[in-house]
Amino acid sequence: MSAFARGLCLAIVLGLTGFLFYALATGRVLADQLHVWSVVWGLYVWADAYAGFLLFSLLIYAYERKLGLTIVLFIITCCTGNMVNAAWLLLRGPDLFRRIRSVSTRVES
Numbered sequence: 611m612s613a614f615a616r617g618l619c620l621a622i623v624l625g626l627t628g629f630l631f632y633a634l635a636t637g638r639v640l641a642d643q644l645h646v647w648s649v650v651w652g653l654y655v656w657a658d659a660y661a662g663f664l665l666f667s668l669l670i671y672a673y674e675r676k677l678g679l680t681i682v683l684f685i686i687t688c689c690t691g692n693m694v695n696a697a698w699l700l701l702r703g704p705d706l707f708r709r710i711r712s713v714s715t716r717v718e719s
Contacts, residue, residue, distance in 0.1 A: 611703040619696040619703065626693035658680045663687045674704060 633639075646652035663684060671680040687694040699706075 611699075611707040614626040615703065615707075616700060619700045623693050623700065626691055626696070630690060630693070659691075660688065663695075664694075666692075670698060673702060 646656060658660040667680055667687070670683055671677065674680060683694055684697065
């Protein structure tokens, strides 16, 4: 995993964590969420985000092979957002990228 990718993951973790604390301190969680769900684009963005969380959870499960861990990370991701996915990539990304590269170099056209 490149230094750029690791730096990007770290920036996402720190940025989203800070933004989450800001939103919790200044926003109205339930009222704001109800507003999002009241407009069609809010519903679309919500559905798209959760579909992405689920797809990323499939990647986590394929790597970890631990259903319990995958479910816990999915639930935390649904509550806090992609900072969990970025943190997982910081931890597992180097090995995952190495595995992908080694498989792709063995594929013959």
